[in-house]
Amino acid sequence: MRVNFTVNGRQQEADDVWEGESLLYVLRERMGLPGSKNACEQGECGSCTVRLNGLPVCSCLVAAGQAEGSEIVTVEGLADYAKHRDDSHPGGGCGSVCGGTSLQEARQWQAKGTDGQTGEGGQLSPIQQAFIDAGAVQCGFCTPGLLVAADELLERNASPSDADIREALSGNLCRCTGYETILDAVRLAAARQEETV
């Protein structure tokens, strides 16, 4: 079957989608957006987290056909999404990027010689920068899902308590960091966000 939905503000279409296929599979294998990770395919790890009409969900548990006509934001569009939110919807989000990130632009997140350690060479969202600055990334497999979940937390709660952060990230597993640096990163992003307001 054919599915149509908006990814990072741009209308996308995929053909020959199997009816039982997940949104995650369509994003990764049919649209060339491998930022959302596939680790468990059963909702346990959160590495496939995307925004579906604004809400963080496990894209491995959404049937692609259920996403028909929806607005999706993936980690590849997070920088544009955050910028768009600051520029156009201060204090909230529209669940999409009104302008849009093309697949071409989104795919620039594939490593191609820029310094992957510091994120130089690409525009980063504040939460992405904070993850780098706080040393919250080790193998990086959990990172895209955590970034999407953490960014959504900061959108709805500008100064989250530690309990709020733990709750918001409770659906995202990390096998490397021990989580402390991840909490640091979210606190850092929240503090920077307050400074700029």
Next chain:
Amino acid sequence: MDFLRPASWEEALAAKAEHPTAVPIAGGTDVMVEINFDHRRPEYLLDLNRIGELSEWEVGEENVLLGASVPYSAIMENLRTELPGLALASHTVASPQIRNRGGVGGNLGTASPAGDAHPALLAADCEVEVESVRGSRLIPIDAFYTGVKRNALAADELIKRVHIKKADGPQQYSKVGTRNAMVIAVCAFGIALHPETRTVRTGIGSAAPTPIRAKAAEEFLNAALEEGGFWESRKIITPSIAKQFAELASGSANPIDDVRGTASYRRHAVGIMARRTLGWTWESYRGEGRSSIEGVA
């Protein structure tokens, strides 16, 4: 496989009548796991996401009419006062991502003995409104669970909404698991005080082939509270009453040994949860009594 996307409730009923083997998919948090792991290859998937009314709720005089697809996160946010037990239970489900998608209709559809909505629904008291092209009927929650992961739905029926009694007293939900998030219950206990009818209702999860009520414990407690005049006096429940309530609750459990826990541990834990949740709810009931007296003064 075919993917059916009815735009309205009537279309969904027609589709289910035409294809009784079609598997409804709401949040997909049970269905997609089965498909991803090749445990299930349904001929038809019947997507319910376009049917807006399934995600709505209505607070009436006596009941909350909860649409089958209202996600747990919405219950936690909006129905804490009307459905405190279900809101607490919802909060223990999985993770924010899962709670944004999964809901009570799917929990009832799966009818797992470990489903967190069930003890809260049994304790609050409710009826499940199901419909097919043949008509609609209300299934009392006590008659809904018919076996391990089996429910009273006919092949052509869909769950429309659940008519849940609005809380008329304190409610609690307690769940044993290895950590706070992303845990399937080792066992669980829900309790609701109903001061209007002077009854207490309970629900037990993961400790029998289906979700059950601790009926003997309820009957004992209702009689003891009545006899001792506890509902009027709001005095502290005598420890011996609480103890017997806990023992009877534990006795009504019929658990198994599995990877999450042993039968004897579950039986023990059900008793502990019964005593604790009774203590918590009774304390709030007593508190309400005090504040209403102070309010008058």
